[in-house]
Amino acid sequence: MRAFRSSAIAAVAAAAALTTVSGCAEKSDSKDSDAIKVTASDDKCEVSKTSFPAGHIKINIENAGSKVTEVYVYAAGDRIVTERENIGPKTKAEITATIKKSGDYEIACKPGMKGDGIRQKITVTGGGKAEKANPELDKAVAEYRKYAQEQADETIPAAQKFADAVKGGDVDEAKKLYAVSRIGWERTEPVAESFGDIDPKVDVREDGLEKDQKWTGWHKLEKSLWDEKKIDEDDKKLADQLMTDLKDWQKRVGTAEITPTSMANGAKELLDEVATGKVTGEEERYSHTDLIDFQANVEGAEKSYELLKPVAAKNDAALVTELDKQFAALKTLLGEYRDGDSFKAYDSVGKDDRKKLSDAVNALAEPLSKLAGAVAK
Known part of the structure; x- marks a missing residue:
């Protein structure tokens, strides 16, 4: 279930102190120049590229905020293309995904893992390499x-x-x-x-x-x-x-x-x-x-x-x-x-x-x- 609750967030934060919930988001030091870099904070969602070709994509995420966050890629109608949850404060994560169709999408950062998130519009073009x-x-x-x-x-x-x-x-x-x-x-x-x-x-x-x-x-x-x-x-x-x-x-x-x-x-x-x-x-x-x-x-x-x-x-x-x-x-x-x-x-x-x-x-x-x-x- 995708709708997170304040009590769950508190539980995640408490668990993080014991079990490093952010371990669910691997440390990522990717130097891939083609990667889309997302910097999430408590009040911002900064995206390095707002246009890129269809095909395999890499998203390197850094949570620079003080709250556990999650990052989504949405197609029209809030259809979830890909996501990564449980990204702890001051940690990084990497998503590898495939977007086949060109069109308008959104990247959303959700500090506290709740709500519609802070959204950035992105465009996927049809110039991806044929797989x-x-x-x-x-x-x-x-x-x-x-x-x-x-x-x-x-x-x-x-x-x-x-x-x-x-x-x-x-x-x-x-x-x-x-x-x-x-x-x-x-x-x-x-x-x-x-x-x-x-x-x-x-x-x-x-x-x-x-x-x-x-x-x-x-x-x-x-x-x-x-x-x-x-x-x-x-x-x-x-x-x-x-x-x-x-x-x-x-x-x-x-x-x-x-x-x-x-x-x-x-x-x-x-x-x-x-x-x-x-x-x-x-x-x-x-x-x-x-x-x-x-x-x-x-x-x-x-x-x-x-x-x-x-x-x-x-x-x-x-x-x-x-x-x-x-x-x-x-x-x-x-x-x-x-x-x-x-x-x-x-x-x-x-x-x-x-x-x-x-x-x-x-x-x-x-x-x-x-x-x-x-x-x-």
Whole structure:
């Protein structure tokens, strides 16, 4: 979920002191003269180039401010082209991305990781070099598109069962079905978020709402079920609205622009989701089903990685070795919190264990941030 909350920001800042959340944003000393340099501060977003050709791009980011920030590239309609979160104060990060289409875009810096950000208009021209076809990468994109569609297709019946329980006023049954209904979404969240308008309807938390935005989606129903312990008539209407919005997502997955670098960056974004939402307990603050989401995010990230791995291994064997190691370590650690065929409630996971999970996420996020660069070589 892209709408960050003040409490999450505080949690990130606190975690940074212990686990260096900015480790999610690798140190970057790139001397590449073709790179777009973005200097983010608490009140500015300075961009070194406002026009550049389509194709592979590198964005070197420096956070010169005092707040954790994030940087987005938006196409028309706030469609997310690429992003990097959790860039700590006085640290640097690098994004490798692919922009295929010429046109008008925006680069946004978001100090405090909230709001619409400080935006700079940029133009992508049609003068990019024609890319040589790479059958392995073409296959990876095709397989990932199939995977994303499968996850959306599988979400609809699971979410419908949840919605039906809500509409039937069955609090206990709806609670049982809630977390399961979200798994496919959590595995492929960057694809859903790339459309710009679906995520705020489906997955926003109350303190992530924009001014005058009506609260809809999973988390509004989560609050009713666990915090208010009742279902009212408005909730029943929201269950129908949730299904309408999820079916819209399902239909649009096939139109998503997916590239090898967006797959790699999406995998990193899923780890950012874990770092800022699941590890902190912010994501599922009422149901405490965060570890189910956590696993789904990791599974989605690993799927992208495995599809890109053959090419990444040729270009950077050492990176692949490290990623294999860190994925295995994180999955092993996550397995320690299993409870039958599910996971422990996250409010039963203590501070020391949360620190272990946070450290494991950061240990994977750092090399994962280099995957896009490896596949773009």
